[in-house]
Amino acid sequence: MSVAQLATNVPELSGEDPGLARRFLRYMALMREVEDRIERKLYRQGKVVGGVYVARGQEAIPVGVGLATEPADVIFPSHRDLAIFLIRGVPPRRIFAQYMGRVDGLTKGRDGNMHMGDIKLNIVSIISSIGASVPVAAGAALAMKYKGTRNISVCFFGDGATSRGDVHEGINLAAVQRLPLVLVCNNNQYAYSTPLEKQMAIANVADRAPGYGIPAEIVDGNDVFAVHAAARRAVAHARAGHGPYLLECKTFRMTGHSAHDPADYVPKHLFTEWEAKDPIRRLLDRMLDAGWTDRDEVSGFYAELREEVDEAIRWAEASPFPDPRTLTDNVYEQ
Amino acid sequence: MPTTYLEAIREGIWEEMERDPDVFVIGEDIGVYGGAFKVTAGMLDRFGERRVVDTPLAESGIVGAAIGAALMGLRPVAEMQFSDFIACAYDQIVNFAAKCRYRWGAAVPMVVRGPSGGGIHGGPFHSQNPEAPFIHTPGLKVIAPATAYDAKGLIKAAIRDNDPVLFFEHKGLYRRIKEDLPEGDYTVPIGKARVVREGKSVSVITYGAMVYVALEAAEALEKDGVSVEVVDLRTLLPFDEEAVLATVRKTSRVILLHEDTLTGGLGGELAARISEHAFEYLDAPVARIAAADTPVPFSAPLEEAFLPNRDKVIEKARWLCAY
Numbered sequence: 001m002s003v004a005q006l007a008t009n010v011p012e013l014s015g016e017d018p019g020l021a022r023r024f025l026r027y028m029a030l031m032r033e034v035e036d037r038i039e040r041k042l043y044r045q046g047k048v049v050g051g052v053y054v055a056r057g058q059e060a061i062p063v064g065v066g067l068a069t070e071p072a073d074v075i076f077p078s079h080r081d082l083a084i085f086l087i088r089g090v091p092p093r094r095i096f097a098q099y100m101g102r103v104d105g106l107t108k109g110r111d112g113n114m115h116m117g118d119i120k121l122n123i124v125s126i127i128s129s130i131g132a133s134v135p136v137a138a139g140a141a142l143a144m145k146y147k148g149t150r151n152i153s154v155c156f157f158g159d160g161a162t163s164r165g166d167v168h169e170g171i172n173l174a175a176v177q178r179l180p181l182v183l184v185c186n187n188n189q190y191a192y193s194t195p196l197e198k199q200m201a202i203a204n205v206a207d208r209a210p211g212y213g214i215p216a217e218i219v220d221g222n223d224v225f226a227v228h229a230a231a232r233r234a235v236a237h238a239r240a241g242h243g244p245y246l247l248e249c250k251t252f253r254m255t256g257h258s259a260h261d262p263a264d265y266v267p268k269h270l271f272t273e274w275e276a277k278d279p280i281r282r283l284l285d286r287m288l289d290a291g292w293t294d295r296d297e298v299s300g301f302y303a304e305l306r307e308e309v310d311e312a313i314r315w316a317e318a319s320p321f322p323d324p325r326t327l328t329d330n331v332y333e334q
Numbered sequence: 335m336p337t338t339y340l341e342a343i344r345e346g347i348w349e350e351m352e353r354d355p356d357v358f359v360i361g362e363d364i365g366v367y368g369g370a371f372k373v374t375a376g377m378l379d380r381f382g383e384r385r386v387v388d389t390p391l392a393e394s395g396i397v398g399a400a401i402g403a404a405l406m407g408l409r410p411v412a413e414m415q416f417s418d419f420i421a422c423a424y425d426q427i428v429n430f431a432a433k434c435r436y437r438w439g440a441a442v443p444m445v446v447r448g449p450s451g452g453g454i455h456g457g458p459f460h461s462q463n464p465e466a467p468f469i470h471t472p473g474l475k476v477i478a479p480a481t482a483y484d485a486k487g488l489i490k491a492a493i494r495d496n497d498p499v500l501f502f503e504h505k506g507l508y509r510r511i512k513e514d515l516p517e518g519d520y521t522v523p524i525g526k527a528r529v530v531r532e533g534k535s536v537s538v539i540t541y542g543a544m545v546y547v548a549l550e551a552a553e554a555l556e557k558d559g560v561s562v563e564v565v566d567l568r569t570l571l572p573f574d575e576e577a578v579l580a581t582v583r584k585t586s587r588v589i590l591l592h593e594d595t596l597t598g599g600l601g602g603e604l605a606a607r608i609s610e611h612a613f614e615y616l617d618a619p620v621a622r623i624a625a626a627d628t629p630v631p632f633s634a635p636l637e638e639a640f641l642p643n644r645d646k647v648i649e650k651a652r653w654l655c656a657y
Contacts, residue, residue, distance in 0.1 A: 074405075074406065106438060107437050107438050110436055110437045110438070111437045111438070115437065116438060117438045117440060118438070119405065119438075119439070119440045119441075124402075124405055124440070125434070125437060125438045125440070127429050127430050127433070128429070129425050129429055132398065132425055132426060132429065132430055134398070135392075135394060135395040135396075135397075135399050135401075135402070135426070136398045136399070136401045136402040136405070136430060137402055138395070138398065138399050138402060139398060139399030139400055139401055139403040139404075139405075139410075140402035140403065140405060140406050141402070142387070142399055142402065142403050143402065143403040143405075143406030143407070143408050144406070146358070146384060146385075146403070146408060147406075147408075153402070165394065166394050166395070166398060166425070166426075169390070169392035169394050169395030170395055170398060172390055172392065172395070173389055173390055173392060173395045173396075173399055176389075176390055177387070330435055330439065331435070331472050331473055332435070332473070332475075332497050333435070333441065333495075333496045333497055
């Protein structure tokens with residue numbers, strides 16, 4: 001079943017779907033493997049330099065949402081949404097090249113890590129001033145409506161971003177204009193070292209939605225089935241011309257903000273509690289319980305995945321660094 | 335019938351909207367009200383709400399939305415009600431729009447335009463010339479037209495350009511400057527200066543409303559036998575370095591004149607280029623005339639003291655000639 005068929009033909013999930021579960025597993029496991037290699041191997045070896053932001057424990061959010069979109073929908077991933085690139089067909093080798101500053105990275109070495117995009121794949125690159133993507137995503141939604149298409153714009157952001165004025169300006173503008181915009185908040189409860197209670201004086205990001213006159217729902221961000229079902233409702237709402245829709249996915253950041261951050265400020269028991277809710281573990285348990293797979297098949301799946309990633313890293317390490325003579329290329333159209 | 339500077343901008347945008355269905359305008363109070371200065375007057379009736387988008391009061395949101403639409407292949411023309419408020423959209427312009435092509439190869443064919451400049455007693459927040467930080471931002475183009483002909487030709491060129499363009503209109507010229515414009519479609523190339531007045535003794539390199547201050551000074555100096563060449567940059571980024579160096583080589587004395595404040599203004603960069611590339615042609619130090627390094631004051635005597643004027647140019651030109 002294609003992604004497009006999934007999103008258009010079935011507004012609500014009809015119970016259990018082993019095929020969909022396999023696709024969830026493929027992208028969630030691949031995202032984690034790629035990020036683990038980057039953070040725990042390549043970064044420590046000094047082969048990846050600069051900021052490294054991973055989403056261990058948060059993979060259900062980009063996967064659940066990403067698989068609810070059509071290729072012509074434009075997506076604005078944040079820095080913990082690597083799976084969006086995988087779902088849209090970017091091979092892991094190009095992602096490793098991106099992190100290592102090689103010419104085969106999506107930005108050809110002009111930028112690093114998750115600061116990448118590909119307009120042909122309808123993925124718009126994030127910038128470091130978090131939340132800035134929201135009004136831009138609103139503008140992309142405006143373009144979808146302007147052109148008379150039924151496509152939508154999907155914007156990811158974290159709990160910290162919701163404190164930025166740009167997020168307010170973008171949501172409000174999209175709400176007033178009834179633009180086809182799906183807003184996905186990855187609420188992992190920490191923005192760098194700042195816990196949620198120092199970020200906002202209310203319990204939920206979703207509580208803000210009535211203030212914009214838009215619907216919202218709160219989702220268990222570690223349950224990929226729940227995220228996906230909610231994302232399909234959000235996408236259907238936006239696609240039908242009813243305006244923006246906010247999804248707040250509750251999850252937890254199982255790492256520091258970035259690879260250099262040991263996250264000493266996070267109470268240890270929180271890691272223990274959330275480890276038990278790991279989204280990949282939960283998906284696998286569900287698949288095993290339902291008899292959709294067995295332990296041998298899972299072992300085989302992981303062995304293949306690791307091989308695929310090994311090969312991708314070898315390829316990326318063989319990719320050249322950019323030629324300094326290209327420094328001034330493409331500041332403007334040439 | 336002569337066309338005013340303001341009408342020329344409106345005509346330019348209008349003609350581009352007629353020509354290209356992907357061009358649209360977005361901003362505060364631009365639809366029913368026609369914009370604070372009426373640049374977009376009549377557009378709502380002609381093009382409808384789809385292409386004349388009235389927004390909430392949110393400059394960063396407006397520019398962000400324009401960027402998003404541009405990334406999707408449209409050609410938005412976003413209005414800042416006053417260019418002073420472009421400060422609110424600084425992050426979107428500098429960090430988002432300007433860097434997209436270089437970072438990941440995505441074009442942002444967007445125009446952000448609005449009234450700038452003083453001399454109308456608008457006070458600190460309705461009079462500024464905020465071009466300097468944007469001239470310092472690779473990836474942007476920055477335009478500041480002085481004539482109705484250039485305003486129309488350059489806004490059309492800006493809309494057709496595939497990079498983000500900031501278009502600073504001088505509000506003091508909106509209804510003061512008019513001329514007969516040619517029939518039919520024309521553009522003015524971005525990045526090309528224009529010699530407004532030929533001269534031999536001193537060059538004044540300037541832009542925007544200061545072109546007229548330079549011309550007034552030139553006329554007065556002519557009577558004393560001082561022949562002043564006036565160069566209108568028209569585009570501030572990328573500026574026409576060849577034209578700057580050519581006039582310096584010709585007259586050997588140069589005044590860099592702008593209404594923006596002195597420190598960190600474009601004049602400093604031009605002075606450095608002249609020093610690097612035309613030092614041996616100079617018969618006197620490079621001179622700068624700019625607004626004082628203060629916020630734009632409201633009260634008339636203070637604002638008059640703040641702004642460059644004819645007499646300041648005359649005085650500086652005489653000093654250069656006597657050097």
